[in-house]
Amino acid sequence: MRAALGPAAAVFGVFESADATGEMPDFPGAEPLPWVHRGRSSAVSSPVLLRAVQDLELPPGRGVAYLAGENGTCRLLRRHFIEQRRWPRAAVLTQPHWAPGRPGFGAGADR
Numbered sequence: 001m002r003a004a005l006g007p008a009a010a011v012f013g014v015f016e017s018a019d020a021t022g023e024m025p026d027f028p029g030a031e032p033l034p035w036v037h038r039g040r041s042s043a044v045s046s047p048v049l050l051r052a053v054q055d056l057e058l059p060p061g062r063g064v065a066y067l068a069g070e071n072g073t074c075r076l077l078r079r080h081f082i083e084q085r086r087w088p089r090a091a092v093l094t095q096p097h098w099a100p101g102r103p104g105f106g107a108g109a110d111r
Contacts, residue, residue: 001066002026002027002030009030010059011033012033012057012058012059014034014035014053015033015034015035015036016048016052016069017035017038018037018040018043019039036049036051043069043070043073044072045072045073045075046076049069049077050076050077050080053077053080062087062091064093065077065078065081065091065093066093067092067094068094068095069096069097069098070096070099071098071102072099074095074096075094078092078094
């Protein structure tokens, strides 16, 4: 997705994994986005990722937030952008990939 925007696009964000072994390389030529690690904590409704997003310094005005990952975490982040940052609902796009106990919802696991 980031490659489609090109290296000159202003992209702000953060990725989360259990530890550094879960990190993936970023789009070549673009400024890498930071990673946070949750350790042994659950990926479900991740407070680690929520805190990291709350701490993001974004430029003035509004943009578009694209949130992908575990369903509960996507809901927490969506609520943050709408309620705390006052972004319009239409500017916060979610793509939940998995949820615990939801067969067919995705191939993820609580890791």
